Amino acid sequence: MTLALTRPAPAPAPEWSPMSTPEPGVDVHPVDLPTFDVPSAFAEHGSALLGFAVNALRDRSAAEDCVQETFLRAWRSRDSFDPALGSERTWLFTIQRRVVLDALRARARRPALVEHDDQLDVPAETGADPLDRLGIVEGLARLSAEHREAVVAVHLTGLSYQEFSAATGVPVATLRTRVFYALRALRSHLDEGDQTDA
Secondary structure (H helix, E strand, C coil), X not given: CCCCCCCCCCCCCCCCCCCCCCCCCCCCCCCCCCCCCHHHHHHHHHHHXXXXXXXXXXXXXXXXXXXXXXXXXXXXXXXXXXXXXXXXXXXXXXXXXXXXXXXXXXXXHCCCCCCCHHHHHCCCCCCCCHXXXXXXXXHHHHCCHHHHHHHHHHHHCXXXXXXXXXXXXXXXXXXXXXXXXXXXXXXXXXXXXXXXXX
């Protein structure tokens, strides 16, 4: 009796999986996830965020720290950025608003330094709530340059529409329209902020 040596049959080829190389002719595209590029975002929005923080905190050093913290938080939560919900600028301003609020709250918790006993009799300053001011500054930052310029000139600088029109060459009717829509956007932003803070 003779034994015939036979080779085992080759194992079947494994089926294609997403981790394997696709077969020729098969078109496989990865899901496009939104990406957050810190250098380009900083180049595009960094100065606006810094201006917003300086206006809110009145301290450039603290404002620079806030901008740095904003981009750090944005980078850490970059997977949560959804362009369908809002622009990158709006997303960054939302993060920065929280950072600035944290800085204002931390500043309020710090005890004030008193150098002389005679300063103890000075009454504490009573002023506007810093959160209200922060909301206005943030709302102005979100306006277009033309709308912001018109609101600031008419309502903060005190120019009349005719004076501002003469200075810029923009018709009075156009300036009135810009101010109307800018104030409406500011009101909407402030109402939105009140609902968020409540």
